[in-house]
Amino acid sequence: MRKLTANYIYPVSSGIIKNGIIIIDFCGKIIDVLDPEIIDYSIDDVEYYDGILVPGFINTHCHLELSWMKSMIKKGLGLNQFIIDLQKLRKDKYPSPDEINVSLKQTEKEIINEGIVAIGDIANSSLALRLKVGSQIKYHTFIEAFGFSPEIAETAFNKAFELFLIHTNIGNLSASIVPHAPYSVSKELFKKIETFSNELNKPFSIHNQESDDENQLYLAKQGQVLERLDLWGIDYNNFNATGLSSFQSIISYLPKSSPVILVHNLYTSAEDIELANFYSERIFWCLCPESNLYIQNKIPDVSLFIDLKSKVTIGTDSLASNENISILKELKTIKKYFPNVEWPVLIEWATLNGAKALGFDNFLGSFEKNKTPGINLIYDDFNKVLKIN
Numbered sequence: 001m002r003k004l005t006a007n008y009i010y011p012v013s014s015g016i017i018k019n020g021i022i023i024i025d026f027c028g029k030i031i032d033v034l035d036p037e038i039i040d041y042s043i044d045d046v047e048y049y050d051g052i053l054v055p056g057f058i059n060t061h062c063h064l065e066l067s068w069m070k071s072m073i074k075k076g077l078g079l080n081q082f083i084i085d086l087q088k089l090r091k092d093k094y095p096s097p098d099e100i101n102v103s104l105k106q107t108e109k110e111i112i113n114e115g116i117v118a119i120g121d122i123a124n125s126s127l128a129l130r131l132k133v134g135s136q137i138k139y140h141t142f143i144e145a146f147g148f149s150p151e152i153a154e155t156a157f158n159k160a161f162e163l164f165l166i167h168t169n170i171g172n173l174s175a176s177i178v179p180h181a182p183y184s185v186s187k188e189l190f191k192k193i194e195t196f197s198n199e200l201n202k203p204f205s206i207h208n209q210e211s212d213d214e215n216q217l218y219l220a221k222q223g224q225v226l227e228r229l230d231l232w233g234i235d236y237n238n239f240n241a242t243g244l245s246s247f248q249s250i251i252s253y254l255p256k257s258s259p260v261i262l263v264h265n266l267y268t269s270a271e272d273i274e275l276a277n278f279y280s281e282r283i284f285w286c287l288c289p290e291s292n293l294y295i296q297n298k299i300p301d302v303s304l305f306i307d308l309k310s311k312v313t314i315g316t317d318s319l320a321s322n323e324n325i326s327i328l329k330e331l332k333t334i335k336k337y338f339p340n341v342e343w344p345v346l347i348e349w350a351t352l353n354g355a356k357a358l359g360f361d362n363f364l365g366s367f368e369k370n371k372t373p374g375i376n377l378i379y380d381d382f383n384k385v386l387k388i389n
């Protein structure tokens with residue numbers, strides 16, 4: 001048994017406790033959370049920490065398999081150029097399996113040191129599968145399907161399904177099949193994924209409104225998405241503009257009975273959020289500010305999500321568009337641009353909300369009896385994190 005105390009503890013499921021005590025067993029399971037103001041106790045062997053103890057962090061958007069691309073793509077060139085550069089790297093500079101494994105292991109080490117205990121990880125391959133099996137990090141893998149031409153919907157879905165089976169049957173991992181983004185998936189492919197998701201009932205995710213071109217595509221069939229499709233020789237004759245934002249155009253394909261993680265939301269409007277609130281209570285808005293700054297030198301209007309009472313989670317995206325996989329760094333960036341957002345709110349986004357979005361809230365996300373959420377010390381005036389358990 002360990003007994004931990006600090007200047008403050010923040011269970012997240014309840015308010016901050018000054019000089020509170022957390023009692024855990026040797027597996028890290030919470031036995032009790034005590035408030036010295038309420039309970040008169042005398043406990044010895046208490047470990048004391050200078051700072052605030054919070055539950056382990058949850059990263060709801062990452063692409064581990066892109067770790068080898070760290071620092072290879074130039075910053076600030078916009079999403080269109082980023083995607084072109086990324087595809088070029090995949091084609092021309094693909095590393096050996098050994099090099100990929102080294103990058104994956106290094107990244108996971110960083111993830112553990114940063115106090116991250118669970119990840120929603122996008123996969124287009126089984127590259128990170130071996131790392132995930134038996135890892136101390138809890139993963140949910142989003143197997144991503146692509147395909148803008150309606151003709152390849154069947155092939156694209158089958159490819160994703162094969163990968164899904166490898167992850168669930170061979171790896172015994174939690175996984176689901178998800179669409180990449182509104183601009184890279186045909187109506188036909190969306191429908192196939194939707195049917196599968198409704199049966200599976202697992203967390204769902206999609207990249208959402210990362211650039212304004214995505215909205216332009218649906219509003220008026222214009223913008224840089226078309227240039228990219230031309231560059232890659234992809235036919236878009238069958239695509240018709242809806243006159244609505246991209247999110248409003250695809251919302252009907254999102255499952256209502258499972259959590260949905262919308263990632264990026266840089267060009268999301270108040271109307272989009274209001275529609276989402278009306279559509280489902282299980283929609284989570286995942287913010288990845290460091291990635292947005294890396295690619296586009298812009299971050300989402302965080303105040304909009306607070307004003308409209310949305311559920312926010314935090315993601316890091318991959319090392320292709322981020323220098324670190326650090327949830328605390330993402331929170332500090334939000335705090336820098338939106339100083340009015342309070343720390344307890346930010347920590348809730350990075351812990352309990354993330355756990356709910358990934359379906360892990362029965363054992364992660366808060367200091368509640370019988371959970372094994374991991375324990376982080378945030379110290380040095382919210383500048384550093386130390387994994388305690």
Ligand SMILES: [Zn+2]
Nearest residue numbers: 063207317318
């Ligand atoms: Zn992503």
